[in-house]
Amino acid sequence: MTKIAIFPGSFDPFTLGHYDIILRAMPFFDEIIIAIGENSSKNALFSVEKRLLMIEKTFAQYPKVKTESYQGLTVDFCRQKKAHYLLRGLRTTADFEYERSIAHSNKTLFPELETVFLLTAPEYSFITSTIVREIYKNKGDISGFVPKAISDF
Amino acid sequence: MTKIAIFPGSFDPFTLGHYDIILRAMPFFDEIIIAIGENSSKNALFSVEKRLLMIEKTFAQYPKVKTESYQGLTVDFCRQKKAHYLLRGLRTTADFEYERSIAHSNKTLFPELETVFLLTAPEYSFITSTIVREIYKNKGDISGFVPKAISDF
Amino acid sequence: MTKIAIFPGSFDPFTLGHYDIILRAMPFFDEIIIAIGENSSKNALFSVEKRLLMIEKTFAQYPKVKTESYQGLTVDFCRQKKAHYLLRGLRTTADFEYERSIAHSNKTLFPELETVFLLTAPEYSFITSTIVREIYKNKGDISGFVPKAISDF
Amino acid sequence: MTKIAIFPGSFDPFTLGHYDIILRAMPFFDEIIIAIGENSSKNALFSVEKRLLMIEKTFAQYPKVKTESYQGLTVDFCRQKKAHYLLRGLRTTADFEYERSIAHSNKTLFPELETVFLLTAPEYSFITSTIVREIYKNKGDISGFVPKAISDF
Amino acid sequence: MTKIAIFPGSFDPFTLGHYDIILRAMPFFDEIIIAIGENSSKNALFSVEKRLLMIEKTFAQYPKVKTESYQGLTVDFCRQKKAHYLLRGLRTTADFEYERSIAHSNKTLFPELETVFLLTAPEYSFITSTIVREIYKNKGDISGFVPKAISDF
Amino acid sequence: MTKIAIFPGSFDPFTLGHYDIILRAMPFFDEIIIAIGENSSKNALFSVEKRLLMIEKTFAQYPKVKTESYQGLTVDFCRQKKAHYLLRGLRTTADFEYERSIAHSNKTLFPELETVFLLTAPEYSFITSTIVREIYKNKGDISGFVPKAISDF
Numbered sequence: 079m080t081k082i083a084i085f086p087g088s089f090d091p092f093t094l095g096h097y098d099i100i101l102r103a104m105p106f107f108d109e110i111i112i113a114i115g116e117n118s119s120k121n122a123l124f125s126v127e128k129r130l131l132m133i134e135k136t137f138a139q140y141p142k143v144k145t146e147s148y149q150g151l152t153v154d155f156c157r158q159k160k161a162h163y164l165l166r167g168l169r170t171t172a173d174f175e176y177e178r179s180i181a182h183s184n185k186t187l188f189p190e191l192e193t194v195f196l197l198t199a200p201e202y203s204f205i206t207s208t209i210v211r212e213i214y215k216n217k218g219d220i221s222g223f224v225p226k227a228i229s230d231f
Numbered sequence: 232m233t234k235i236a237i238f239p240g241s242f243d244p245f246t247l248g249h250y251d252i253i254l255r256a257m258p259f260f261d262e263i264i265i266a267i268g269e270n271s272s273k274n275a276l277f278s279v280e281k282r283l284l285m286i287e288k289t290f291a292q293y294p295k296v297k298t299e300s301y302q303g304l305t306v307d308f309c310r311q312k313k314a315h316y317l318l319r320g321l322r323t324t325a326d327f328e329y330e331r332s333i334a335h336s337n338k339t340l341f342p343e344l345e346t347v348f349l350l351t352a353p354e355y356s357f358i359t360s361t362i363v364r365e366i367y368k369n370k371g372d373i374s375g376f377v378p379k380a381i382s383d384f
Numbered sequence: 385m386t387k388i389a390i391f392p393g394s395f396d397p398f399t400l401g402h403y404d405i406i407l408r409a410m411p412f413f414d415e416i417i418i419a420i421g422e423n424s425s426k427n428a429l430f431s432v433e434k435r436l437l438m439i440e441k442t443f444a445q446y447p448k449v450k451t452e453s454y455q456g457l458t459v460d461f462c463r464q465k466k467a468h469y470l471l472r473g474l475r476t477t478a479d480f481e482y483e484r485s486i487a488h489s490n491k492t493l494f495p496e497l498e499t500v501f502l503l504t505a506p507e508y509s510f511i512t513s514t515i516v517r518e519i520y521k522n523k524g525d526i527s528g529f530v531p532k533a534i535s536d537f
Numbered sequence: 538m539t540k541i542a543i544f545p546g547s548f549d550p551f552t553l554g555h556y557d558i559i560l561r562a563m564p565f566f567d568e569i570i571i572a573i574g575e576n577s578s579k580n581a582l583f584s585v586e587k588r589l590l591m592i593e594k595t596f597a598q599y600p601k602v603k604t605e606s607y608q609g610l611t612v613d614f615c616r617q618k619k620a621h622y623l624l625r626g627l628r629t630t631a632d633f634e635y636e637r638s639i640a641h642s643n644k645t646l647f648p649e650l651e652t653v654f655l656l657t658a659p660e661y662s663f664i665t666s667t668i669v670r671e672i673y674k675n676k677g678d679i680s681g682f683v684p685k686a687i688s689d690f
Numbered sequence: 691m692t693k694i695a696i697f698p699g700s701f702d703p704f705t706l707g708h709y710d711i712i713l714r715a716m717p718f719f720d721e722i723i724i725a726i727g728e729n730s731s732k733n734a735l736f737s738v739e740k741r742l743l744m745i746e747k748t749f750a751q752y753p754k755v756k757t758e759s760y761q762g763l764t765v766d767f768c769r770q771k772k773a774h775y776l777l778r779g780l781r782t783t784a785d786f787e788y789e790r791s792i793a794h795s796n797k798t799l800f801p802e803l804e805t806v807f808l809l810t811a812p813e814y815s816f817i818t819s820t821i822v823r824e825i826y827k828n829k830g831d832i833s834g835f836v837p838k839a840i841s842d843f
Numbered sequence: 844m845t846k847i848a849i850f851p852g853s854f855d856p857f858t859l860g861h862y863d864i865i866l867r868a869m870p871f872f873d874e875i876i877i878a879i880g881e882n883s884s885k886n887a888l889f890s891v892e893k894r895l896l897m898i899e900k901t902f903a904q905y906p907k908v909k910t911e912s913y914q915g916l917t918v919d920f921c922r923q924k925k926a927h928y929l930l931r932g933l934r935t936t937a938d939f940e941y942e943r944s945i946a947h948s949n950k951t952l953f954p955e956l957e958t959v960f961l962l963t964a965p966e967y968s969f970i971t972s973t974i975v976r977e978i979y980k981n982k983g984d985i986s987g988f989v990p991k992a993i994s995d996f
Contacts, residue, residue, distance in 0.1 A: 079564075081565075102651055105538075105621075105651075106540075106651075106653075117365075117369070150369045150370075151365075151366065151369045151371050153371070154369070154371070162564075168633065168637075168654070170787045170790075170791075171324070171630035171633055171634060171783070171787065171936050172325065172784065172787050172788075174627065174630055174633045175323045175324065175325050175630060176325075178323075178357060178627075178656055179323075179357045179358075179359055179362060180362065181357075181656050182357035182656070182658075182659055183357060183358070183362045183366070183376070186375045186376070187366070187371060187372065187375070192561055192564075192565075192655065193655075193656065194565075194653060194654070194655065195627070195653070195654040195655070195656075196651065196652075196653065196654070197637055197640050197641070197652065197654075199641075200641055200965045200966050200967075200968055200969055201965050201966050202965075203965055203968075204790060204791045204793075204794035204795060204965055205791075205795070206791055209791060209792065209795045212729075212763075213763065213795070213799070216729070216762045216763045216766070217762075218763050218765070218766070218799060219799065222798045222799070223795070223798070232411075234412075255498055258385075258468075258498075259387075259498075259500075270824075270828070303828045303829075304824075304825065304828045304830050306830070307828070307830070315411075321480065321484075321501070324477035324480055324481060324630050324783070325784065327474065327477055327480045328477060328782045328783065328784050329784075331474075331503055331782075331816060332782075332816045332817075332818055332821060333821065334503050334816075335503070335505075335506055335816035336816060336817070336821045336825070336835070339834045339835070340825070340830060340831065340834070345408055345411075345412075345502065346502075346503065347412075347500060347501070347502065348474070348500070348501040348502070348503070349498065349499075349500065349501070350484055350487050350488070350499065350501075352488075353488055353659045353660050353661075353662055353663055354659050354660050355659075356659055356662075357659055423671075423675070456675045456676075457671075457672065457675045457677050459677070460675070460677070476940045476943075476944075477630070477783050477936070477940065478631065478937065478940050478941075481629045481630065481631050482631075484629075484663060485629075485663045485664075485665055485668060486668065487663075488663035489663060489664070489668045489672070489682070492681045492682070493672070493677060493678065493681070506812045506813050506814075506815055506816055507812050507813050508812075509812055509815075510812055510943060510944045510946075510947035510948060511944075511948070512944055515944060515945065515948045518882075518916075519916065519948070519952070522882070522915045522916045522919070523915075524916050524918070524919070524952060525952065528951045528952070529948070529951070576977075576981070609981045609982075610977075610978065610981045610983050612983070613981070613983070630936070631937065634935045634936065634937050635937075637935075637969060638935075638969045638970075638971055638974060639974065640969075641969035642969060642970070642974045642978070642988070645987045645988070646978070646983060646984065646987070691870075693871075714957055717844075717927075717957075718846075718957075718959075774870075780939065780943075780960070783936035783939055783940060786933065786936055786939045787936060790933075790962055793962050794962070794964075794965055804867055804870075804871075804961065805961075805962065806871075806959060806960070806961065807933070807959070807960035807961070807962075808957065808958075808959065808960070809943055809946050809947070809958065809960070811947075812947055
């Protein structure tokens with residue numbers, strides 16, 4: 079059976095932490111769909127379109143990695159894509175508790191869906207999209223926080 | 232002395248986790264007032280009136296359980312109701328740290344007030360009102376997350 | 385129905401944090417049994433007998449508070465005493481996660497048993513029996529950490 | 538490439554939490570080796586031999602699941618078995634921080650090794666081998682905590 | 691070399707917890723600049739001007755302590771002030787994880803900047819500006835939460 | 844006044860995480876005494892003498908850094924050395940809660956003593972002496988975990 083994983087998020091913007099998770103998860107799955115949830119995108123810094131382009135450029139050389147946006151519940155998007163895996167990165171204990179609530183809720187709604195966690199590498203473990211947005215808005219240098227394809231954008 | 236407990240919250244909506252706490256706390260107190268704080272009710276999904284009705288319907292068979300809404304500080308509502316106990320459920324360490332700040336602050340304002348904590352049952356420990364609202368807004372099935380009287384509402 | 389609570393622990397020694405929990409829980413219960421578990425008492429600093437005496441002296445003026453030691457499982461001691469409440473203090477998130485495992489396990493073994501948590505007051509929240517033992521063994525002054533009846537012992 | 542995962546631990550004893558992780562991880566891997574580390578087995582309740590038998594009996598119907606014991610570092614055992622995945626369950630934030638240290642240390646020693654985490658189901662999330670041992674030693678009923686093949690052993 | 695520390699925050703309002711950190715950090719530094727970040731001041735309860743006056747009044751007798759507001763990134767303000775130290779108080783594990791992300795991000799942007807942490811005293815560890823604002827807005831008594839110069843303001 | 848800091852620990856062995864904290868704390872203090880507590884040294888992997896030599900070799904070029912061992916309470920050693928600062932590194936929330944208990948206890952015993960915390964750099968944040976000992980005992984390569992002077996020892 080084809081192993082399809084959804085990597086959901088708002089990715090406003092996509093960071094080196096996200097990038098690291100995708101690279102390490104690649105041997106694991108036949109296809110990984112990086113999926114931008116449009117619900118949580120109000121007041122975003124970058125438009126959904128721009129975020130899609132940024133991520134596509136980042137993974138241009140990796141045919142296994144697709145990029146899409148979706149509306150509605152993540153579990154409904156998974157069903158539509160016939161994906162049985164959700165991929166998530168873990169950095170901190172706060173992350174962990176938040177992800178645990180979401181994962182158990184998703185399993186209640188879609189029992190065949192398994193959430194698989196990888197650890198963000200230590201050197202990227204402090205990076206959050208919130209901090210990157212703050213730096214960007216104040217004209218700071220975000221090149222130490224996002225993939226080159228994105229800081230060059 | 233009559234033991235009156237206030238169970239404060241926004242309950243937008245009331246979940247199976249809240250329900251479980253009330254059922255287990257019932258032998259403990261002579262009266263439990265489920266109290267909807269109107270302050271934190273801006274941008275609520277369900278109106279205060281609707282939330283009151285939902286909770287009343289849920290506990291229709293339990294005369295010990297009352298439902299009210301209040302404005303202002305929780306400690307002032309406790310004083311007005313002559314309640315010396317606040318009842319709270321604990322699910323996660325994030326919950327715990329938040330509740331600890333609130334409880335010690337309340338004790339500074341009203342030293343005779345004691346906050347009593349029960350643990351949410353493991354099978355409901357991942358349910359949050361925030362997640363239920365998200366599911367509801369996206370037309371998902373909330374019946375696994377809230378009491379029957381509420382999902383039927 | 386008589387409300388009997390068991391406050392189990394090794395209490396090697398009983399600290400100001402434990403003392404504070406008992407004082408605040410007293411209005412709540414008809415009887416509180418401070419119960420020293422002998423299982424976990426290997427390599428203790430103070431003998432079970434000495435600990436019993438220390439705690440009895442501390443609560444000499446409070447007839448509601450009893451002191452006993454027990455062997456075997458806490459749930460079996462609760463059954464024997466017809467106690468339906470376990471009383472525990474919470475100081476930190478590490479405490480919380482440990483207590484949550486114990487409480488849910490106890491409920492699996494004895495479903496009618498409810499664990500009730502109070503928060504340790506902020507000014508005693510850093511006190512642990514382990515640290516007090518370390519200070520005592522190194523001839524430091526433990527009077528800021530334990531009830532007067534115990535530091536005078 | 539054959540996907541082989543090692544699920545390392547002391548499993549003294551193997552619990553319903555461990556069992557749940559293996560069942561859910563099975564679609565993911567071609568082979569899962571449940572590996573009892575003999576290093577950390579001093580003062581064990583059950584001998585390594587007995588634990589091997591208990592786990593084998595538990596998974597008798599699942600040919601994908603093997604059971605072995607090992608000495609030395611987990612990374613060396615992974616190299617010997619040509620396994621590039623470590624499988625671990627996460628229950629609490631304390632678990633998470635401990636596992637994070639181990640996982641990053643393992644990656645320093647064996648960069649091709651990826652640790653994959655699944656969440657323990659909520660209803661088993663409070664079960665620890667330490668608590669089960671305590672219940673067993675005190676002649677309590679462990680059938681709510683371990684697979685049937687083990688409580689029947 | 692003059693040791694200059696920046697103590698950044700929104701201080702809406704400045705609490706007894708903040709006050710305690712400054713008093714204890716004073717022997718450590720030649721100059722401490724309490725710096726109100728204007729970015730995060732939207733929807734503030736007290737205006738930046740009022741907060742500056744409150745804090746100045748609080749430290750009127752301490753010439754080492756300066757008060758300023760700033761716009762843009764904290765690291766840019768540090769560079770402008772030739773400050774190589776950021777001073778922060780730690781109360782809870784949630785604080786710790788948030789501060790860790792910020793501190794490592796700041797070090798990425800300004801490698802010569804060191805963040806120094808002191809622990810908030812236990813008796814103030816539950817105080818948050820958010821709770822104080824809530825009490826103030828509901829006409830509660832904030833004198834147990836903020837320095838006298840501020841509650842008298 | 845001379846600023847003397849004690850950096851207490853068992854350092855069995857001293858790791859890259861410890862090393863990083865000392866290097867970053869150096870501009871801060873006039874003298875840093877790395878102090879090996881002999882109390883907690885039972886069942887150590889390396890003898891106190893060997894640990895002293897390892898640390899001395901590591902900091903041979905830094906005259907500000909001294910190495911000593913001590914018996915008894917850390918606060919008594921601080922008094923004897925006229926040190927008013929304890930230096931500690933923070934890696935995880937578990938660290939933080941443990942350190943908080945110790946620091947507040949030390950302040951109760953010696954009110955003039957301030958504990959100053961720095962964050963361990965992300966790339967060393969997963970290293971613990973416990974894990975290094977495990978690797979060393981199993982003949983693994985510890986060069987990625989300890990200073991060169993120590994892995995060459």
